[in-house]
Amino acid sequence: MTAFFSGVGVILSLELRQRVRTVSWYILLGVFVGLILIVTVLLSFALNGFGSPNDGGGGVYSTIIYFVLLLGTLVAPALSGNAINGDRDAGTLATTQVTLITTGQLIIGKFLSAWITALAFLIAAIPFLIYAAIVGQLRVSTIVVSVIVLAVELGVVAAVGVGLSGLMTRPLFSIVVTYLVVAALSVGTLIAFTLGGLALQTTAKSVSSYGTEYNADGIPTQCSTPEEYEYQTPRFDLFWGALVANPYVILADAVPTAYDQNDQPTDLFGYFKLSARMAQVPQSAGYESSVCVVGQPEQPSSGYSNARDIIESTTPGWAVGLATHLVLAGVLLAGAWSRTTTPAAKLSRGSRIA
Amino acid sequence: MLNPMTSVKTAHIEPVPSGVPQSGIAVEHVERSFGEVHAVRDASFIAEPGTVTGLIGPNGSGKTTLMLMLASLLKPDVGSIRISGHDPVTETAAVRARLGWMPDVLGSWSSLSVRDTLIYTARMYAMDKTAAAARAAELITLVDLPELADSPTRVLSRGQKQRLSLARALVHEPDVLLLDEPASGLDPVARADLRILVRRLASEGKTLLVSSHVLSELDEMADGAVYISKGVTASAEALARSRASARPWRIRSSDVVALRAALVADGIDEEAIATDRTELLVALESESAASALLARLVGAGVPISTFAPAVGDLEHTFIDLSAEDSK
Numbered sequence: 057m058t059a060f061f062s063g064v065g066v067i068l069s070l071e072l073r074q075r076v077r078t079v080s081w082y083i084l085l086g087v088f089v090g091l092i093l094i095v096t097v098l099l100s101f102a103l104n105g106f107g108s109p110n111d112g113g114g115g116v117y118s119t120i121i122y123f124v125l126l127l128g129t130l131v132a133p134a135l136s137g138n139a140i141n142g143d144r145d146a147g148t149l150a151t152t153q154v155t156l157i158t159t160g161q162l163i164i165g166k167f168l169s170a171w172i173t174a175l176a177f178l179i180a181a182i183p184f185l186i187y188a189a190i191v192g193q194l195r196v197s198t199i200v201v202s203v204i205v206l207a208v209e210l211g212v213v214a215a216v217g218v219g220l221s222g223l224m225t226r227p228l229f230s231i232v233v234t235y236l237v238v239a240a241l242s243v244g245t246l247i248a249f250t251l252g253g254l255a256l257q258t259t260a261k262s263v264s265s266y267g268t269e270y271n272a273d274g275i276p277t278q279c280s281t282p283e284e285y286e287y288q289t290p291r292f293d294l295f296w297g298a299l300v301a302n303p304y305v306i307l308a309d310a311v312p313t314a315y316d317q318n319d320q321p322t323d324l325f326g327y328f329k330l331s332a333r334m335a336q337v338p339q340s341a342g343y344e345s346s347v348c349v350v351g352q353p354e355q356p357s358s359g360y361s362n363a364r365d366i367i368e369s370t371t372p373g374w375a376v377g378l379a380t381h382l383v384l385a386g387v388l389l390a391g392a393w394s395r396t397t398t399p400a401a402k403l404s405r406g407s408r409i410a
Numbered sequence: 411m412l413n414p415m416t417s418v419k420t421a422h423i424e425p426v427p428s429g430v431p432q433s434g435i436a437v438e439h440v441e442r443s444f445g446e447v448h449a450v451r452d453a454s455f456i457a458e459p460g461t462v463t464g465l466i467g468p469n470g471s472g473k474t475t476l477m478l479m480l481a482s483l484l485k486p487d488v489g490s491i492r493i494s495g496h497d498p499v500t501e502t503a504a505v506r507a508r509l510g511w512m513p514d515v516l517g518s519w520s521s522l523s524v525r526d527t528l529i530y531t532a533r534m535y536a537m538d539k540t541a542a543a544a545r546a547a548e549l550i551t552l553v554d555l556p557e558l559a560d561s562p563t564r565v566l567s568r569g570q571k572q573r574l575s576l577a578r579a580l581v582h583e584p585d586v587l588l589l590d591e592p593a594s595g596l597d598p599v600a601r602a603d604l605r606i607l608v609r610r611l612a613s614e615g616k617t618l619l620v621s622s623h624v625l626s627e628l629d630e631m632a633d634g635a636v637y638i639s640k641g642v643t644a645s646a647e648a649l650a651r652s653r654a655s656a657r658p659w660r661i662r663s664s665d666v667v668a669l670r671a672a673l674v675a676d677g678i679d680e681e682a683i684a685t686d687r688t689e690l691l692v693a694l695e696s697e698s699a700a701s702a703l704l705a706r707l708v709g710a711g712v713p714i715s716t717f718a719p720a721v722g723d724l725e726h727t728f729i730d731l732s733a734e735d736s737k
Contacts, residue, residue, distance in 0.1 A: 059536065062536070063534070063536070066530065066533045066534055070519065070522075070530050073521070073522060073526075074519045074520075074521055074522060078521065143517075146517050146520070147513070147515040147516060147517020147518075148517040148518065148519055149517075150481075150483055150513060150515075150517075151511075151513060151517060151531075151575075151578065152534060153483060154481050154482060154483065154506055154509065154511045155506060155531065155534035155535055155582075156503060156506055156507060156534060156535050156536055157534045158503075398482060398483045398484075398502075399479070399482050399483060399484055399485040399498055399499050399502065400483065400484055400485060401485045403444060403484075
């Protein structure tokens with residue numbers, strides 16, 4: 057086992073020196089820090105973060121986390137999407153494969169290197185996160201969970217890049233496809249969710265009645281005939297799986313929510329989480345609005361529960377989403393392993409081994 | 411001189427006694443195709459420890475595919491390969507620990523220095539850092555790259571990269587070395603150094619297989635050769651036929667007229683004597699026929715200054731087999 061990891065370590069260190077530690081990479085990191093600085097300052101003013109201790113800092117924090125996720129998922133494909141086929145083109149893959157380094161060590165080393173590189177962006181953003189967390193008086197659990205989920209998501213993108221670079225022959229294609237996967241997860245899931253939900257509409261029924269005569273206490277003594285009417289409602293509940301495959305949703309959904317005295321979320325992540333969870337609740341059953349019962353005081357509509365009830369009664373979507381991402385990453389890495397393993401039995405068309 | 415034969419301990423040699431040889435390279439009826447293309451159709455040969463074997467064939471004959479199968483990178487469809495007694499398919503790690511491969515593609519980690527390239531390669535063979543650094547220093551001296559040791563490999567010339575590639579193949583002191591076009595891009599001095607190094611490695615008991623299509627270069631360093639054409643290694647019969655076939659000899663004399671007259675007098679058809687600048691070319695059946703002719707010419711008082719085969723042994727066999735192939 058130690059032998060395995062020392063081999064992984066050799067590949068990791070080689071990758072970091074050969075692929076990553078270049079001047080252009082440091083420039084990229086500098087630009088990234090500059091962008092975050094600008095975003096932080098502007099947001100602090102825009103959300104009045106210095107004045108109101110709660111929402112300003114929380115908003116800045118959520119935005120910085122999302123910004124790191126955005127930039128990380130934009131940079132990681134470029135750094136990982138040619139890890140294997142790029143080496144083959146440069147003529148350095150086969151010379152590594154004839155050594156005692158196994159295919160597993162090679163792929164894990166390359167994946168770790170791509171992941172660590174993407175994590176460098178998260179680390180560079182940490183001073184800004186600390187600032188926003190202090191100003192926003194965020195809870196430790198929010199900070200820890202959001203940073204961990206962010207790190208895992210960057211790892212997923214790194215794994216997708218390395219996996220595709222092993223599955224495809226040409227570096228340019230695998231980089232582009234990695235970007236397309238990132239786009240599909242970030243934007244495609246939202247489109248699938250919205251279009252899917254709207255396309256599959258069902259008919260829902262709503263019943264309502266109201267009091268026609270009241271006694272002195274305001275309790276109805278006679279009710280109107282209940283009115284039924286039917287309406288079309290989208291079936292978002294069938295497509296919440298698409299929504300939770302979105303990395304931004306996963307991040308918001310995973311963070312433990314703090315509630316105020318009205319059981320409403322206190323931060324931006326909490327509101328995103330509430331929206332995502334509400335999508336799970338089927339709308340097809342319809343609901344009863346203002347039903348009048350003789351002898352009972354009129355109740356306001358009971359159609360909606362409060363935020364806490366919704367969040368606590370629905371499936372934790374982040375776990376489902378993260379699980380799909382991990383499966384995707386694992387499958388692609390395994391595919392790259394089987395394509396890259398030597399002695400090779402099958403070669404894909406037009407590819408060569410060295 | 412050279413004996414173009416190693417190729418041929420093939421099928422008709424007595425079945426390999428008690429299993430497989432425990433050293434060197436043994437290839438038996440190996441085939442490999444890529445879809446419709448049969449790159450290697452039937453390759454068999456044995457390369458003994460302590461010898462240098464040339465792998466010779468025209469472009470596209472399957473040399474590189476065969477090399478890749480020997481280097482444990484490609485799986486043969488049919489047939490068996492043994493490197494120091496181990497099967498590259500089932501005992502891959504054992505083979506890799508004993509095998510050094512210098513590819514024909516010159517890839518290097520472009521931002522690493524020569525020294526770091528060798529250190530990383532050594533560590534890929536599970537050497538610890540100290541041992542790897544020591545081995546890298548040794549190899550830098552061996553392949554004569556000391557002044558470039560700490561420059562990034564992207565600044566190396568083709569010949570220097572070639573030497574780095576050779577050093578990389580030697581990192582773990584392998585028993586078997588596969589060198590694919592090792593001399594291409596080398597200047598004459600480096601080429602001579604390479605020849606000396608290759609011979610020294612053979613004298614240390616290593617098995618070397620050197621592929622090249624520069625036959626004069628192989629002539630200088632190889633003990634034997636394997637001929638491959640259209641994916642098939644030449645059979646013993648074909649090689650024997652080739653050796654028996656007439657080959658041109660080059661004769662130079664200060665008195666060309668006397669030489670020509672003496673040759674005609676010796677019974678050689680005047681039509682069959684070719685003139686190449688100041689030299690005459692005559693086809694002779696064998697070495698002994700050549701010796702006899704030389705003795706008669708000297709006896710007849712013709713002044714002879716050169717009397718040698720016009721083409722190297724390998725080239726002769728190669729051309730002969732290629733001609734036979736195209737028939």
